Amino acid sequence: MESEVGQIAEGVEEAAEEVSPGRAMRVAAALKAKGGDEFAKPGSIIEIKFVKGESLSLTASRLLALMILTAGGDAWEDRPHRIRKADIRRGHKGNERITDMLQELHRTLFAVDDKSWRGKKATLLFSLISRSREETEEEGGEAGWIEWEFTPDARKLIQASETYAVLNRQAVLGFRSNYALKLYELGALRLHRRQATWRGDMQALRAALGIPPEVYTDFAQLRRKVLEKAKAEIDQLAHFRVEWREIRQGRTVTELEFRFEPKGAPEVIETVDELDRHSAGRQARREGAVESISVGKGATPAPPKVVERKKPTETGFPTGSLRYGEYESEFRSIGRQYGGGWDVDMIADGFRAQMGERLERLRGAKLAAAWKGFCEGWVNRRGRPQ
Numbered sequence: 001m002e003s004e005v006g007q008i009a010e011g012v013e014e015a016a017e018e019v020s021p022g023r024a025m026r027v028a029a030a031l032k033a034k035g036g037d038e039f040a041k042p043g044s045i046i047e048i049k050f051v052k053g054e055s056l057s058l059t060a061s062r063l064l065a066l067m068i069l070t071a072g073g074d075a076w077e078d079r080p081h082r083i084r085k086a087d088i089r090r091g092h093k094g095n096e097r098i099t100d101m102l103q104e105l106h107r108t109l110f111a112v113d114d115k116s117w118r119g120k121k122a123t124l125l126f127s128l129i130s131r132s133r134e135e136t137e138e139e140g141g142e143a144g145w146i147e148w149e150f151t152p153d154a155r156k157l158i159q160a161s162e163t164y165a166v167l168n169r170q171a172v173l174g175f176r177s178n179y180a181l182k183l184y185e186l187g188a189l190r191l192h193r194r195q196a197t198w199r200g201d202m203q204a205l206r207a208a209l210g211i212p213p214e215v216y217t218d219f220a221q222l223r224r225k226v227l228e229k230a231k232a233e234i235d236q237l238a239h240f241r242v243e244w245r246e247i248r249q250g251r252t253v254t255e256l257e258f259r260f261e262p263k264g265a266p267e268v269i270e271t272v273d274e275l276d277r278h279s280a281g282r283q284a285r286r287e288g289a290v291e292s293i294s295v296g297k298g299a300t301p302a303p304p305k306v307v308e309r310k311k312p313t314e315t316g317f318p319t320g321s322l323r324y325g326e327y328e329s330e331f332r333s334i335g336r337q338y339g340g341g342w343d344v345d346m347i348a349d350g351f352r353a354q355m356g357e358r359l360e361r362l363r364g365a366k367l368a369a370a371w372k373g374f375c376e377g378w379v380n381r382r383g384r385p386q
Contacts, residue, residue, distance in 0.1 A: 018285040021076050024164035029073025037170050043163030045154075046185045047208075051109040051125060055210030056264070060104040063088060064128065065172045067148065067149040075150065076159035085135070085144045098134060098146065105129045112157070126153040165189040170275040171237045175283070178232035182209045184238050187260040191240055191376070192338070194384075199257040219253045227256075236274060236286045239373055241265055262376030265355055272369045334372050340379030347375055 009168060028040040045068070050056075056064065066088060071081045088098055090232070097235040106129050114124035130151040135144035150158065165188035175181040186208060190196050198208070206213060216222035234242050240262045263271065274285070335344030351374045 001051070019159075021073065021159050022162045024075050024161040025073045025159065025165075028071075028075065028166050029069075030322055031166070032069075032072035037168050038166055039169065040164040040169055041065065041068050041185065042075075042158050042161035042187050043165065044157040044161040045128075046165055046189050049111045050210050051111050052213070053263075054108055055212065056108055056178070057101075057104060058181065060108070062173055063098075063101045063168065064105060069169060071150075072262030075162045076155050078149075078152075078155065078307045080147050080149050082145050083377045085146060088146070102129070102132050102134060102146065102148075106132070112153075122155065124310055126151055126167055128154045163189060165191075168239065168275070170372070171239075174237050174275060175233055176283075177226075177229050177233055179211065179226045180233040183230045183242065184234050187234065187238065187240055187242055187258070191260050191262060192379075196255055196260045198260075199255060201255050202253070205256055232286055236282070237271065237351060239268060239271060239369070240376075241267075250337070263373050264377050265351065265374040268339070268369050272365065284323040289365055330368070334368065335375055338372055338375035338379070340375075340384045340386055342379070350374070 022042075024040055026043075028042075031038050031040055066083060067076055067081065070087075074287040075083070085098060088101075106127060109125050109127060112124050112126075114122045116122040127152060130149050132146060132148040134146045137144070150230075165185055167185065167188055171184065172181065175184065186198055190198055200208065202219075205211070211222070211226065217226055231242050231244075234240075240260050243259045243261070245259070246253045246256045247257065271353045274282070277285075331348075332344055335347055337348050351371060354374065355370070
């Protein structure tokens, strides 16, 4: 009798292990509990292949990102998820219909390598969304909700994913090129690996970015219309930079290798500032073509605004040790997560030395972003301690 009970208990434990979420969902749950603009997207969803000739539009890709952000660590569970339509509108133009985005998510097919019932190699085709409801009764324009459920195949992929990319909501909604958004996700997925690179031939590149086969068939055009534009947006809005190397056979480009490098602390601060600005004029700022306003002859210029600098209420970091106190614990955890195993106080000394007097102006989200970017750059430059 006891042996039977033991076998049943073991079976229950094994079943519990089978349905437990992978690392991606655990990180997603932690980020959602923390709040803020960062969220985790499972690597299995980022690297999923579109069926040939299909890809998601920029607006549908953004909506999918918001769905994953909203679902958080529960995205793998068999349950409905809900989001306010107003939260979707924050990242889209008023003339883009949410109904159209939902329908696109429903009808777009994805493909993954699988096994048939006979154990043979097979390709599984499925969509990400099984059902959705959109409230259609007008309640003051932006009111109302949408509700959706991920398909069983999508939930299985999400649950099993051990890899993830930490994305920024404002950055996702700020991209104006769908190819830039896809490359941003690929870069964020690889940023903390020992080799922060992606390499593939032209067919793999098209599959990864969702470029239709009949579009940009000339590589010079693809470089100008896709790669250079994507790089410009990523370098402006992401917490890392991207470079690529063209591998040729004769005069023909056969492969591309992308390298993703975390930004240093000053660049991260510039990125945070840019994400806080209105998107109007972003391209001009990116290209250095922002117009200055001149004061006409005889006009009296407005006096400069006097902004009273408030004294910081926090104490400790960045001037103190990271080992003590409630406030320091947040920055200590960032150092441990992104510092590659180096002593966090050693990294903090380097951070203070690089930032100098600029530290006096850093508080809150900007300080956290700059510290995280510096930790990432530290590991990128020095590798991991032996």
